[in-house]
Amino acid sequence: MITFDQVGVRYADADRPVLRGVDLTVPEGELCLLVGPSGSGKSTLLGTVGGLVPHFTGGTLSGRVTVDGRDTRTHRPRELADLVGTVGQDPAAHFVTDTVEDELAYGMESLGLAPAVMRRRVEETLDLLGLAELRGRALSSLSGGQRQRVAIGSVLTVHPKVLVLDEPTSALDPGAAEEVLAVLQRLVHDLGTTVLMSEHRLERVVQYADRVLLLPGDGTPPELGDPAALMARSPVRPPVVELGLLAGWSPLPLTVRDARRAAGPLRERLADRTPRRPASTSLDGTPGEVLAEVSRLAVTRGPVAALRGVDLRLRAGEVTALMGRNGAGKSTLLGSLVGLHRPAAGSVRVGGLVPHRTRPKELIRRIGLVPQDPRDLLYGETVAAECAAADRDAGAAPGSCRALVARLLPGVGDEVHPRDLSEGQRLVLALAVVLTAAPPVILLDEPTRGLDYAAKARLVEVVRALAADGHAILLATHDVELAAELAHRTAVLADGEIVADGPTPETVLASPTFAPQVAKVLAPFLTVPQVAEALS
Incomplete structure (x- = not known):
């Protein structure tokens, strides 16, 4: 579905290429997870798939990227919009309307879909991502995580063959992240959608990946392969993999369930030991001075009661x-x-x-x-x-x-x-x-x-x-x-x-x-x- 043929990217005034020697193919209907340290070129690689690199970002693209047969060098992002749906790290940068429902419909309007089709897809997406209660809300009134879900929904309504997601769960709470990842898995398994995504919180996503694309960030070429095998030598890895390496488990676990199955002997070794907790008191053992205090705080934001009777001491x-x-x-x-x-009620004090x-x-x-x-x-x-x-x-x-x-x-x-x-x-x-x-x-x-x-x-x-x-x-x-x-x-x-x-x-x-x-x-x-x- 996505083929990288000796792809390299270099930006003006940069002392070295961001990417070089990317030569691999991502098969259709798989979830491929990009893994690598910050600055290794993950966002740039994602940008090449939808044509944002180099048509929008500038820079020089060498080699060739093809998506379902379309060459991104000769097809600009608008000519790939029906095929590739992209959500970047900053969801608000994608918004072009004012409300949730309008934003979900905008992409379909741009492609000229029939109103009846648009209405059905908007309803499906609202339910898929748990956005039904927010349908009439202004985008400016949403939390960061809610905006993230709307941004993902706005590309899902177009039914692209390829989804490109940059840090899709970074602003989501654990429950919402699980919901979004379950939706992505359903798209991959049931509809054959190809998902290419990067995510730093690997503990959330690595178990869903069919393949991992490792960008080491040290100048060596990227490598596509089995998640467990690549996690063993990746410079970034989730806690459950670190635990497996510490305990010497083979194969390395990618899920909590796998780790629990292997953890019996380790539990026995730790049975009579307790973890050390960090101290948060002063040297004489007394609690520290209160530097900020919130007492019975209530705050309203428009019609929404955002805080109700909150007490907190820092x-x-x-x-x-x-x-x-x-x-x-x-x-x-x-x-x-x-x-x-x-405050609508209560008080806030910081150092008096x-x-x-x-x-x-x-x-x-x-x-x-x-x-x-x-x-x-x-x-x-x-x-x-x-x-x-x-x-x-x-x-x-x-x-x-x-x-x-x-x-x-x-x-x-x-x-x-x-x-x-x-x-x-x-x-x-x-x-x-x-x-x-x-x-x-x-x-x-x-x-x-x-x-x-x-x-x-x-x-x-x-x-x-x-x-x-x-x-x-x-x-x-x-x-x-x-x-x-x-x-x-x-x-x-x-x-x-x-x-x-x-x-x-x-x-x-x-x-x-x-x-x-x-x-x-x-x-x-x-x-x-x-x-x-x-x-x-």
Whole structure:
């Protein structure tokens, strides 16, 4: 279905090609998962399939990509629209209408489909992706995860033969991600749709893949093959595979079920051992100072009651994870802490200040927010200019922000424009901009979106160091593995209310939805490093 014939891509002013020597064929009716570290060329490879590379992005394409016999060099994206459906990392960039229902219908209108066909397909897609209750909602009022589902639905209604998806579950809660992946599997098995997708959260998707396309990122050619075989030598892999490598299991498990079948002897070795938990108290054993407090907070956004009676305290030295399904109110709570939303009832205080009544210049010294869309914070023409502005605004020593970017994501050049970075790279840059000011309270909204496991590990180190220095950190995340590894406390939001709040092990182990992979195999252990430490 998709053939790459000695494909290479090079962008102007780049010191080396993004891709080279891609020579393989993706068969029809299979789900092929792209795997590789950040910056290895996954998004570029996906872009070549729909003709976005080079017709839209620029650059030089060598070799040839054919999709169902159509050469993407001679067919522009609009001439492939009936064949290839593409959803990029930023779903909002695809929207051309104002409401959910209109967006689902737009692609079919462009192809001139009959109104009766359009109506039927819109209804089918609303049900498939759990969007029926949102059909009349404005796209601007949706959460990031809801927008992601709408973007996927907008290409499904056209019934393409090939689906190209870049990080399709990155903004989805675990339940919604399972629903989307189940839909994709149904399309592959029942309709013979060919799905080519990249995803950093491999723990969610690798078990669904028929094949893995590994882009090592070290200059060696990509390799297409069996998921288990390639995971064994991939530079990025999910926790259950890491656990299998640690325990010496063969074959390596790709699913929790496979790992549980092999875990009997390992459970016996760990039976009398308990995992070490990170301390979140000060050196004298007392809880840290309360740096931000939300009391009986209610917030309305238009006709929607986004938050209802929320109580939360953020303490010095403590990392708190905020979890819950898409649309539960997580981003609204973070926005309320930085004064973006005026309370309808209750109160918010940050270091004695009322955020929505405080000047931003004063508030930024007390609290910093990295939003879901990092472009909201980025205005410079280059990475170097963005970092220099962050140093000035924070009153930090020159080079502070740039050093943080280099630490979190090595290899990003000074002269690169922020818009030319991947979603994960932009997120790291925005994170560095906020962390340069080192405010006592730091809020991170989906901080691992677009990050591979190595970049996420570096983020964990930075956040732990901040907590050790006495900062209070609140992460709104769907990444259960991050919460398990990093958070001292986890609070769960549902329909604007906190329904669980306590030590992370207690909270995540009590919920199959929010339990990490290792906990499902070896509870009460939550992470592979905990298991390794116990074995040693």
